[in-house]
Amino acid sequence: MRVLHFWASHRAELGALLLQHVFLVAVSTLVAVAVGVPLGIFAARRPRAGAPIVWLVNAAQTIPSLAMFGFLLPLPLIGGLGARVAITVLIVYALLPIVRTTIAGIRSIDPALVEAGTALGMTPRQLLRQVQLPLALPSIVAGIRVAAVIGVGTATIAAAVGAGGLGEYIFRGLSMVDPTVILAGAIPSAVLALTLDGGLTLAERAVRGRLSGGVQRFRWRAAAVAIVLMTAATWAVVASTRSGTVVKVGSKNFTEQILLGELLAQTLEARGIRVERRLNLGGTFICDRAIRSGDIDVYVEYTGTAYTAIFKQPVDTDATRVLDAVRRLYADAGLTVLDPLGFENTFAILVRGADAKALGLKTIQDAAAQSSGWQAGFGYEFLQRADGYPGLAKTYGLRFRAPPRAMDLSLIYRALADRQVDIIAGDATSGLIDAYGHVMLEDNLKYFPPYDAVAVARSTTLLAHPNVRDALTGLSGRVTVSDMRLMNRAVDSERRDPADVVRAFLARATP
Amino acid sequence: MPEIAFRGVRLKRGETHVLRGLDLAVESGETLALVGRSGAGKSTILKLINRLLEPDEGAVVVGGRPATDWDPFDLRRRIGYVLQDVGLFPHLTVRDNIAVVPRLLGWDEARITARIDELLGLVGLPSADFASRRPDQLSGGQRQRVGVARALAADPPILLMDEPFGALDPVTRSELHYEFRRIQAAVRKTIVIVTHDMAEALSLASRIGVLADGVLVALDPPARIAASTDSQVRALLAPLVEASAALKGEGQA
Numbered sequence: 001m002r003v004l005h006f007w008a009s010h011r012a013e014l015g016a017l018l019l020q021h022v023f024l025v026a027v028s029t030l031v032a033v034a035v036g037v038p039l040g041i042f043a044a045r046r047p048r049a050g051a052p053i054v055w056l057v058n059a060a061q062t063i064p065s066l067a068m069f070g071f072l073l074p075l076p077l078i079g080g081l082g083a084r085v086a087i088t089v090l091i092v093y094a095l096l097p098i099v100r101t102t103i104a105g106i107r108s109i110d111p112a113l114v115e116a117g118t119a120l121g122m123t124p125r126q127l128l129r130q131v132q133l134p135l136a137l138p139s140i141v142a143g144i145r146v147a148a149v150i151g152v153g154t155a156t157i158a159a160a161v162g163a164g165g166l167g168e169y170i171f172r173g174l175s176m177v178d179p180t181v182i183l184a185g186a187i188p189s190a191v192l193a194l195t196l197d198g199g200l201t202l203a204e205r206a207v208r209g210r211l212s213g214g215v216q217r218f219r220w221r222a223a224a225v226a227i228v229l230m231t232a233a234t235w236a237v238v239a240s241t242r243s244g245t246v247v248k249v250g251s252k253n254f255t256e257q258i259l260l261g262e263l264l265a266q267t268l269e270a271r272g273i274r275v276e277r278r279l280n281l282g283g284t285f286i287c288d289r290a291i292r293s294g295d296i297d298v299y300v301e302y303t304g305t306a307y308t309a310i311f312k313q314p315v316d317t318d319a320t321r322v323l324d325a326v327r328r329l330y331a332d333a334g335l336t337v338l339d340p341l342g343f344e345n346t347f348a349i350l351v352r353g354a355d356a357k358a359l360g361l362k363t364i365q366d367a368a369a370q371s372s373g374w375q376a377g378f379g380y381e382f383l384q385r386a387d388g389y390p391g392l393a394k395t396y397g398l399r400f401r402a403p404p405r406a407m408d409l410s411l412i413y414r415a416l417a418d419r420q421v422d423i424i425a426g427d428a429t430s431g432l433i434d435a436y437g438h439v440m441l442e443d444n445l446k447y448f449p450p451y452d453a454v455a456v457a458r459s460t461t462l463l464a465h466p467n468v469r470d471a472l473t474g475l476s477g478r479v480t481v482s483d484m485r486l487m488n489r490a491v492d493s494e495r496r497d498p499a500d501v502v503r504a505f506l507a508r509a510t511p
Numbered sequence: 512m513p514e515i516a517f518r519g520v521r522l523k524r525g526e527t528h529v530l531r532g533l534d535l536a537v538e539s540g541e542t543l544a545l546v547g548r549s550g551a552g553k554s555t556i557l558k559l560i561n562r563l564l565e566p567d568e569g570a571v572v573v574g575g576r577p578a579t580d581w582d583p584f585d586l587r588r589r590i591g592y593v594l595q596d597v598g599l600f601p602h603l604t605v606r607d608n609i610a611v612v613p614r615l616l617g618w619d620e621a622r623i624t625a626r627i628d629e630l631l632g633l634v635g636l637p638s639a640d641f642a643s644r645r646p647d648q649l650s651g652g653q654r655q656r657v658g659v660a661r662a663l664a665a666d667p668p669i670l671l672m673d674e675p676f677g678a679l680d681p682v683t684r685s686e687l688h689y690e691f692r693r694i695q696a697a698v699r700k701t702i703v704i705v706t707h708d709m710a711e712a713l714s715l716a717s718r719i720g721v722l723a724d725g726v727l728v729a730l731d732p733p734a735r736i737a738a739s740t741d742s743q744v745r746a747l748l749a750p751l752v753e754a755s756a757a758l759k760g761e762g763q764a
Contacts, residue, residue, distance in 0.1 A: 116598030119561055120612050120661075121587035130611070134602045 002180040003187065009497070010184070018188055021165035024083065024158055025151040025196075028090030032147055036095045037140060040102025041128065054099065061096045065089060065157050073161065073289065086158035086165075093154050094147035101143025105136025138208040145200035152193040156185065161286070162250070162278040162295065166192075171253060171280045174410055178495050247461065247468055250287050250296030251279040254409050255491050255498070256345065256429055256484060260300040262502040263479070264455060264472065270506070271471045283381055284309055291458060292333060298457040298472065302345055304449035306330070306456070308387040315387050319450035326454075336459045339476035340452040343484045347382065347448050348428040348440040349392075352416060356439040363444040367423060368396040376404035377412055377421030387449055389425070395447040413438065429481060431489025453479070512575055514539040514669060514701040515560055520569035522555060529555050531725045532569070539668075542695060542702040544716035546709055546747055551722040553705040557671045560703065561590045574668070588612055591662030591700070595674040597654050599646040605631075605657050606642040612665040630660040633694060652683040656690070663698065672704040676711065688714050709747045713737060721747065 007014055039057075043050025063071075072085050109132060117127045159167030169185025172178075247268055251261030261279040268275050278296050281287050288310050290296045306326045307313050313329075316322050327337045349364050361367050376398075382388040383406055392398060400423075407415055407424075413432035416424045426433065428451075433440065455472050462469040483505065490501045513536035520533040529552045537543050545553045558564040559571050562583045571578040573586065599608050606627055613623045631638040634656040646654055655675060662670055676684045692715065695702065706712055712719045712733070719736045721729040723743045729736060736744060 112594060112596050112598050113600060115563070116592070116594055116600070117611075119563060119587055119592040119594070119598075121584045121615055122611075123584055126615065131600060135600075 003183045006180055006184045017166050017168055021155055024086055024155045024165055028087045029094050029148045029151055032091045032094030032098050036098030037102050040099040044103045044106035057096045057099050060092045065154050069161050083163045085161055086163035090151050090154055094151055097143040097146040101139045105139030106132050109135050138204055141204040141207050148196045149193050156189055160282050162281055246274045246276045248276045248278055248296045250281055250290055250299035252283055252287055253280045255488050258498050259487050262498050266502055268471050271467055297461040300453050301456045302451040302453055304451040309385045315449050317446050317449055322450050334459050336457050336462055338455040338472050340454050341479045342477040343479050343481040344452050345427050345429045346451045348426045350424050350426050350438040350440055353437040353439050363442040364396050365444055367441055368398045372399050373401050374422035376400045377407045377415050377424045378404045379409045380406050382425045392447055395445055429484040431485055431492045435493040516572040518570045520566045522567050528725050539701050540699050541717045544712035544719045545705045546712045547722035552725045553722055554673050557673055561587045589667045591667045591670040593658045593662045593672040593675045595677055597658040601646050605644050609661045609664050616665055634660045651679055670700045670702045710751055
């Protein structure tokens with residue numbers, strides 16, 4: 001039921017995401033057919049020369065999709081955020097079934113028929129068009145069906161690189177730990193896959209059933225209709241992303257970042273500026289790459305994160321010095337750091353409330369004295385970053401029973417509550433801290449640098465659009481730590497929609 | 512001038528000699544049957560005529576020109592070819608199967624339609640009933656008739672037939688033998704037919720060539736083949752002699 005309400009209140013967005021999803025699958029499948037069928041024909045007729053093609057296509061299929069996105073992101077032309085890289089990945093995955101079934105279709109033709117065609121005086125090209133392709137068609141259509149169905153599934157991952165599609169809901173739901181939102185994306189994607197499967201099965205049967213010429217003509221008409229529909233979908237999506245000046249707002253993939261992305265977006269929209277949301281991007285490094293390449297115009301970063309993780313500076317605990325340094329470093333890259341929003345999101349080292357009371361834990365130093373039998377759970381980023389786990393362990397002499405478990409940030413608070421781990425690194429502003437009754441340990445040795453939230457924007461965008469700069473400047477000092485915790489909690493525990501929460505906050509806060 | 516001539520043709524497949532110096536002339540309008548056991552090189556001879564194979568040595572001459580001077584596609588379009596397992600295209604109707612070569616030659620559709628009606632009449636399958644059927648809606652004998660119609664479609668001067676009636680039951684086969692003689696009387700093509708069945712050869716051909724191990728051991732009209740004393744020819748005739756002896760024996764009882 002909650003899913004139905006969610007769909008009802010997100011009708012327009014759902015429609016747009018569905019359209020994007022269809023667009024991704026349609027374009028990638030069409031290109032894969034255009035490339036894969038000729039490749040398959042070539043490989044079928046010249047097995048020796050074709051063997052490397054089959055090998056390559058097979059090998060590409062074994063690369064995990066997320067890893068492939070990672071490889072392609074930094075490449076010129078096909079790289080960068082958005083539909084391009086997603087379509088490239090989808091094409092690669094669609095190639096295997098199409099190439100394979102084309103080869104199988106052509107090779108399974110009775111050699112006597114090929115000999116008959118040759119003996120009647122067909123040239124190799126005529127033989128291909130009049131005998132081999134028509135007879136291989138059912139097999140090829142079966143391959144296209146498999147490719148399209150796989151494509152619907154793989155396209156959900158495209159949301160991680162800002163290509164949109166129904167994966168948006170799935171990732172949003174994962175970071176909000178809200179099954180309703182996950183289902184809101186997963187159900188339409190499953191329905192889409194089943195619909196495509198059913199439709200293409202019918203097409204396959206129509207091709208297989210050797211009916212009279214009338215049906216053949218109908219088949220071409222159906223193909224023409226399909227092409228027109230796909231072209232229309234393509235045009236609609238392209239048109240909706242191209243028209244007018246659009247400010248692209250990004251965010252990382254956790255609740256607070258999505259809320260801050262919404263905050264920027266709604267503040268801009270309130271001034272009549274068109275906004276494209278590219279929220280929920282993979283993490284700090286993807287956001288940084290995106291803003292440098294112009295795939296997004298603005299997102300909220302934390303000064304300490306920028307200083308140590310992006311610019312690889314040694315840890316510094318002075319807030320003003322860090323902000324000034326970060327401003328200068330960003331300026332060199334053509335990026336502007338606006339004044340802090342007003343709250344700080346430092347790393348919070350958390351333990352269960354019961355443990356804190358029983359063992360008398362107040363500071364991280366207290367924990368270090370007793371942690372040798374504990375299991376730690378940290379996010380992927382925290383494990384890697386210079387201002388993350390390695391430095392923390394050194395500063396406090398932390399030792400655990402086993403190496404820390406790498407966990408998804410969205411699951412980490414619950415994992416602590418469920419006793420899967422005994423100590424975690426979370427966000428100081430997380431609404432889940434109070435919800436689960438966790439206790440934050442004091443950083444008494446001042447290991448963590450300051451993490452003031454600041455909007456980072458492309459300088460060219462601000463120069464070209466003064467109203468964007470005005471809108472963003474208006475946010476300085478407007479969000480307190482308690483505001484942020486309340487909003488995080490509204491989403492994470494009360495399951496409210498981030499856009500609604502931000503709308504309510506802005507309505508309350510506007511003088 | 513012979514329609515088809517082989518001059519000292521040799522062909523090896525790997526280490527085995529398929530043909531060891533074949534000399535053969537097929538006169539215009541005659542029906543030559545090539546008889547021999549499986550692997551004697553019969554089908555190879557047909558494929559050398561329409562250049563599905565090329566000789567290692569010697570020359571094949573078709574219509575007065577060496578086969579190698581012909582464009583292979585032009586050559587094949589003026590040679591009708593009927594295969595052992597017919598080779599009708601399963602995705603095409605009877606009409607479209609017969610129309611393959613005329614379309615390759617660029618005939619206009621009206622001419623093609625008229626020709627299809629004429630040919631289906633010739634092979635005894637009324638166009639109204641059969642033209643729109645698919646090969647899987649025909650009996651074996653009917654498919655064979657369509658195969659013959661397809662081979663004759665562009666009115667080629669030469670017709671090559673590779674075991675055309677091999678897969679049929681004996682009754683249908685003898686029916687088609689009768690049809691074959693009737694059609695040959697009507698169209699007067701130069702026909703080379705390959706068979707392992709001496710009875711079929713005796714009943715259809717104006718001359719019979721007997722092949723053994725890549726060598727032509729006899730080349731004579733049917734009456735002289737039937738009377739031959741050559742051991743390899745006698746071996747092929749043996750089943751017929753036995754059958755007729757059995758028939759006579761039954762008649763006396």
